[in-house]
Amino acid sequence: MVKSESCVLTICDSPVIIWPNRGVYATPEEISPNMLCEDIHQWIQIDEQESAGKRSAKKKSKKSSAVSVINLRLMMEATKTGPLSAPILSKTVQKSHFLSATLPIDCVVHTTCNDTIKDAFERLLEALTHQLCQMEKVILQHMKGTTLLVPKPFHFLLPEPKGLVTVVYPEGVPDSQLETQRKELHQQFELPNDWPYFRRSNAYHFPNEPYKDGYLRNPHLVLTHPSLDNGKVYSVQGIYSYRHYMQNHMDDNGWGCAYRSLQTICSWFLQQGYVERAVPTHKEIQQALVDVGDKQASFVGSRQWIGSIEVQAVLNHLLGVTSKIMFVSQGSDLASKGRELANHFLTEGTPIMIGGGVLAHTILGVAWSETTGQIRYLILDPHYTGAEDLQVITDKGWCGWKGPDFWDQTAYYNLCMPQRPKVI
Amino acid sequence: MGRSYIVEDAVEGYLSKLCEQQAGSVTGLLIGQSSTQRDFVVTATRTPQKEESAATAGNSPDKEWVIEHARQVSRMLPGGLSVLGVFIITDTDSKDTLTTLRQLVFAVENLISSEHLWNPADDDVTDCVTLHVNPKTRKTFCRTFDVKDPKSMAKPADWKYQSGVCSSWSMVSCCINVDMLVPLPDNRTGTENMDTSLKEELKVWAHQLESGVCLIDGKKLSEDTELTGGQKRNIRQTYTAQILLTPDDQRLTDVVQRCGGSVSVRGAVHSRAYLHSNKPKVKLAEKLLKRDVVSTVATRVQMLLEELLTSEEESKGSSRVKQQTEQFCLPRRVFCPVKVSGPVCVCDYLFSDEGLSEVTDRLKEMLDIDVDEEDLDTRQETPAEIPEKLCVFSARVETVESLEPKRNNYIGVAMASAVALLAAAVSVLYLSDV
Numbered sequence: 032m033v034k035s036e037s038c039v040l041t042i043c044d045s046p047v048i049i050w051p052n053r054g055v056y057a058t059p060e061e062i063s064p065n066m067l068c069e070d071i072h073q074w075i076q077i078d079e080q081e082s083a084g085k086r087s088a089k090k091k092s093k094k095s096s097a098v099s100v101i102n103l104r105l106m107m108e109a110t111k112t113g114p115l116s117a118p119i120l121s122k123t124v125q126k127s128h129f130l131s132a133t134l135p136i137d138c139v140v141h142t143t144c145n146d147t148i149k150d151a152f153e154r155l156l157e158a159l160t161h162q163l164c165q166m167e168k169v170i171l172q173h174m175k176g177t178t179l180l181v182p183k184p185f186h187f188l189l190p191e192p193k194g195l196v197t198v199v200y201p202e203g204v205p206d207s208q209l210e211t212q213r214k215e216l217h218q219q220f221e222l223p224n225d226w227p228y229f230r231r232s233n234a235y236h237f238p239n240e241p242y243k244d245g246y247l248r249n250p251h252l253v254l255t256h257p258s259l260d261n262g263k264v265y266s267v268q269g270i271y272s273y274r275h276y277m278q279n280h281m282d283d284n285g286w287g288c289a290y291r292s293l294q295t296i297c298s299w300f301l302q303q304g305y306v307e308r309a310v311p312t313h314k315e316i317q318q319a320l321v322d323v324g325d326k327q328a329s330f331v332g333s334r335q336w337i338g339s340i341e342v343q344a345v346l347n348h349l350l351g352v353t354s355k356i357m358f359v360s361q362g363s364d365l366a367s368k369g370r371e372l373a374n375h376f377l378t379e380g381t382p383i384m385i386g387g388g389v390l391a392h393t394i395l396g397v398a399w400s401e402t403t404g405q406i407r408y409l410i411l412d413p414h415y416t417g418a419e420d421l422q423v424i425t426d427k428g429w430c431g432w433k434g435p436d437f438w439d440q441t442a443y444y445n446l447c448m449p450q451r452p453k454v455i
Numbered sequence: 456m457g458r459s460y461i462v463e464d465a466v467e468g469y470l471s472k473l474c475e476q477q478a479g480s481v482t483g484l485l486i487g488q489s490s491t492q493r494d495f496v497v498t499a500t501r502t503p504q505k506e507e508s509a510a511t512a513g514n515s516p517d518k519e520w521v522i523e524h525a526r527q528v529s530r531m532l533p534g535g536l537s538v539l540g541v542f543i544i545t546d547t548d549s550k551d552t553l554t555t556l557r558q559l560v561f562a563v564e565n566l567i568s569s570e571h572l573w574n575p576a577d578d579d580v581t582d583c584v585t586l587h588v589n590p591k592t593r594k595t596f597c598r599t600f601d602v603k604d605p606k607s608m609a610k611p612a613d614w615k616y617q618s619g620v621c622s623s624w625s626m627v628s629c630c631i632n633v634d635m636l637v638p639l640p641d642n643r644t645g646t647e648n649m650d651t652s653l654k655e656e657l658k659v660w661a662h663q664l665e666s667g668v669c670l671i672d673g674k675k676l677s678e679d680t681e682l683t684g685g686q687k688r689n690i691r692q693t694y695t696a697q698i699l700l701t702p703d704d705q706r707l708t709d710v711v712q713r714c715g716g717s718v719s720v721r722g723a724v725h726s727r728a729y730l731h732s733n734k735p736k737v738k739l740a741e742k743l744l745k746r747d748v749v750s751t752v753a754t755r756v757q758m759l760l761e762e763l764l765t766s767e768e769e770s771k772g773s774s775r776v777k778q779q780t781e782q783f784c785l786p787r788r789v790f791c792p793v794k795v796s797g798p799v800c801v802c803d804y805l806f807s808d809e810g811l812s813e814v815t816d817r818l819k820e821m822l823d824i825d826v827d828e829e830d831l832d833t834r835q836e837t838p839a840e841i842p843e844k845l846c847v848f849s850a851r852v853e854t855v856e857s858l859e860p861k862r863n864n865y866i867g868v869a870m871a872s873a874v875a876l877l878a879a880a881v882s883v884l885y886l887s888d889v
Contacts, residue, residue, distance in 0.1 A: 037632075039699050041668065046675045048668075048699070106668065106699040110629040111723065117787035117839040118633050118722025118752070120759055122649065123780045129638035129714040179711060 037109075040152065043102040050108075051152040100237050105136070105159070130179060137184040138162055139195050158197070165199045173201040180204065187228055188235040193220055198229060206230050206304060213455050225453040226268075230304025236270075246272035246298070247419050250411075250430040251395050257407045257432050259400040265373040266396025266409060268380030271299040273430065274310070275415040281313060284416060286334045289391035290316055291413035292384040293342045296393070296449055297350060299382055305452055306350050319348045338386045339445035346449055357446040362387065362438035369399035369406045379451045382411070387444030390414070394446070398432065407432045458582055458599050459613035460539075462487075462496040463620040465794065469499055469823075473544050474590035480545035482516040482559065484525055486532065487539050488731050489580035490739075495731050496539060496584075497621050498793050500528065500823045516543065516555065518562060525563040526570070527821055530754045531801050533790075534728025534747025535624075538567060540584030540599075546591050553609060556585035557600060564602040572654070572749050573661045576742060584612060621729070621799045625682060625692035627671065627740045628727035630835075631748055635660065635721075638714035646763050649718050653756050661749040663700055669741045670697040678738040682730065696744055724751050725788055725835040729799050755785040755804060762806070784839040789814055790832040791824065800832065807838055 041048045138158040142151045162184060169182040180201035187196050198216065200209060213229045222228055242248060248270050256264045274294035276284050283290060290313050297310045311319070317333070320326040325344055343354040359365055375383065376396055383394040396409035415429040424430050438444065466485075473481050483501035487494060502524050505517065525538050532538070541559045545552055560583045568575070581603040587596040597614035601607040637652045668675065671682070671694050682692065728743035763783070786804035791814075793799050801822055803814045811828045818824045 041699070048670070048675060104701065106701045108697055109664075109667070109700050110631045110697045112630065114725065114835050114837050115630050115632075115723035116837045118720050118724060118755070118785045119782055119839045119841060120718065120720050120756065120785055121780065121782045122639075122716065122718045124639075124716040125779060126641065126713070126715055127717075128711055129717065130711045 037107050037111075038156075039106045039108050040155070041104045041106060043104055049148070049152065051156055103155075132179065132181060134166055134181065135183055136162055136166070137186070137197070139186050139197060141194050162197065162199065169199045169201050173204065185231055185234040187233060189220060189222065189228060195235060196220065200231065205307070210455070217455055224455050225451075227304045227455050229455065232302055232304040233269075242272075244272070245419060246274070246278075247421055247424070248272055248302075250421055250424055251409055253421065253425055254409075254431065257398050259398055259403065259405040259407070261402040262398050262400035262405060263373070264396060264398045265376035267299070267376060267382050269299060270302045271295055271382055271395075272302070272310075273411060273419075273424070274298065275413045275429070277416045279312070283313060283334070286336055287313060288413040289337045289339075289342060289384065289386055292382075292386075292391050292393045292411075293337075293345060295411060295413070296342070296346065296382050296384060300350055300352060300449075305352070305454075308349060311345070311349055315349070316345050319345045323348050338391075339384060339447040342384050342386075342447045346447075352449050352452065354447045354449040357448060359387075359444040359446070361440065362442050362444060363435070363440040365408075365438050365444065366406055366435040367404070369397060369404065370401075372397040372408075373399050375448050379448065381449040381451055383449075384447040385444055386447075388439035388442040390439075395430075407434055408437065409433075410437065457610045457612040458494055458584070459615065460487075460494045460496055460584060460597065461620055462614060462616050463498065463794075464616050464618045466496060466499045467616045470542070470544065470588055471593075473501055474588060474593065480516060480543055480547065482521050482541060482543050484528055484538050484563075485540045485542055485584060485586065486528070486536055488535050488537070488729065489539060489582070490731055490733065490735075491578065491580065493731075493733060494539060494580070494582075494584070495620055497536065497799055498822070499542060500821065503820050503823075516559070518559060521559055522562050522566050524821070526566055529567050529570070530750075530758075531803055531818075531821060533751075533800065533802050534627075534726065534743040535730060536799070536801070538563060540586065542586035542588065544588045544590050546589055549587065549589075549596060552587045553585070553596075553598070556587060556598075557609070560585050560600055561602055561605070570753075571746075572658050572753055573665065573746055578738075582610075585609070586614065621731075621793075621797055623732040624798055625694065625730045625732070625735070626727055626798060627694045627696050627730065627744050628725065629696040629698060629744065629748075630723055630725050631698060632723050633720055633752055636717060636719045638712060639716045639718055641713055641715040646760055646767060650757075650760050653718065653720070653760075654753070657749060657753050657756070660752075661745075664698065664745045664748060667701070667745070668699040669737075669744070670699070671695075671737060671740065673697070676737045678736065678741075680737045681734045682737060682740060694740070696740075698745070698748075720752070720756065720785070722785065722839055723836070724748065724755075726751055751788060758804060758806075759783055759785055782841050784841060787833075787836040787838055790835060791818055791826050791830065792832075793824070805833070 038052055039050055140154045140158055166182040173180045180203050182199045183202045184197050184199050189196055216229050250273055274291045294310050300306045317331045321328055323344055346352040346354055385392050385394055393411040395411050398407040410433050412429045481501055485496050486498050487496040502521050505520055564583050581601050582599040583602050584599050597612045598609040599612045635656050637656045639648055726748040728747050730740055784807045786806045788802050789805050790800040790802045803817055
């Protein structure tokens, strides 16, 4: 029926309706099949999202998203031109099993500026039919007796030039049991086996969808990198969520900075699909330390600080993640750690928790020049107490690039550098 | 501040005629369309004579009979037309009559709304009209009751005759596909179960239709757009509608059930709704059309099942082995204009083994309309065709073959998908022998 003339695609938030199987007939009539895809935007009425950057005078140039998303809805036209024959009621008496399921179909096609609507819709229909076949396979594969699992599609953004790929996984089967499937996919797309491209939590997040939990993701992406002579930027890979003071109605102002940094790191492991455990609360973190014998039972519920060693212990105990500790005897020495930091972001790509003086921070990246030795640190500051406002956070430097003078030059620092498990 | 009823001239003539004819009291129904500002009465029809009571027995009308008449008449009204209220022609005292009328109108309305498979909308008018005509003085007393409120009191209303009330009404119509497949519970595949199962499915379908997108003449218009936009009074507007559906998003839990069989209804129905000429909005057109779609399918299914039940009753004596698959044609819809020159039509349903004369008879009995066979519009639907010539009252007896060896039948994929970049839905029907 996807191939039938009754198949209709409507563009969300717009009056445009297209019948792809009737020569891409569209309403309103002004839209012809040879129209460019990007012209569809003029028909879409979006809510005026607060365009960040209009308020502040000093506008740091932000990277604008080069990807724009058009949402479509697939429907069926129930009406036809008459007259048609009246209905027939058919009754069958036969012992059988009846199954009715609603399958969530979710297809994506990538188009370039020069593609016309006709091309786009042809590809979309191909994708739809292909997905239906995939779903059929998955259902039959995972069918046990009379129980059926609902197949659910996930989109993954693979490194160029492969782009967006859709995979259908059966609902209810955890990632741990789908490893063979993921291995096949890694082979099929010739991907290295050290990054979990195809875990469910790594599914591509479309730019126009807000995250349901309300946390900001990767606020550093809107910043401009410092340009150093012969310098390169090495930063965290994947996605993390920004954790800071006062979130979740937890008033940890003044003592919780290391906890928040640890939470940011945990969110990274959750997001990439390495763990399924939710980001731990302050209490859970404290309890974990009691459980490993590092602290007394009275520690739980207190407002005591923790440091890198504790962060390492918790990551190990709760997430099964090992971390390296780097000790720096005085803050000024951090300026010479460019190579180590760069290597970390290249091979591990995880956020780093740094504690020293009386403060804890998260290092998300480093800009370092091998020849001049110049260095800048991309810092995520857990001491922020405000709302999840990307504008404020980046303008005021709560997430920003800092120089070597950011550190207390005489204090000693410990860096906790989590190691990424090499699994898919 | 009561309601005002604009009534077709012909109704006045009809009521006068009834005043002259009968000796006892005459009851009947008033048919038309309500809107928030005004109500329009298009036609009236007297309660038909019951066969048993030859004479006009007494002055108290048979409530059950009036209600049954209303139920039958409701089935013959396309979208936009409904039973607005009850009239009575009697010279009994006004107060008693009012009580009778009140009882009648509440009972009629309750029955009719209980048969609706859709949810009432907030902007539905809930007032019903009662008209008391005194045949001696020819005085008319018109009052309304709010049937949503069991304690409501009579409110006086205006009753005004006018010519050509519906001459410039517009019509929205469409020809819509029906494709339903419902499982029947194990060991209970009788006609009553078909009825319950189908009713449930129709409710789901009604809900789907409610949220479906409606295009008028190929365009999606906003709800508050007015139709007929400033045309001359005499030009009749007809609009063709298209309905786009997405299945319910809620049905994400897969449901596998053992069943004893299935029943399906497949085909197409012609559906239409009439709109008054007082600046009707797209919202109204959509609502009335969608309701007509559901009720025409429901009515036909009901009629067929009633036929089946009666034939089952009659053939209870003979030992008849049920065939594995039976197919029945639903009746097709036939339209008849209320006034020879007017756009508004009532309808009736024609079974494949009936002739047009039966339609004219029914129209006369139920709606007191005299019409010739030539004036009936039978072109909107073609009769259903069953491939294997199995008709309703087939007397073939067939022994049931033993079940075929176990294999999986992938019977049909009924799909209705939605959303390309967000969740979409596909229904899959999977029947397997056990």
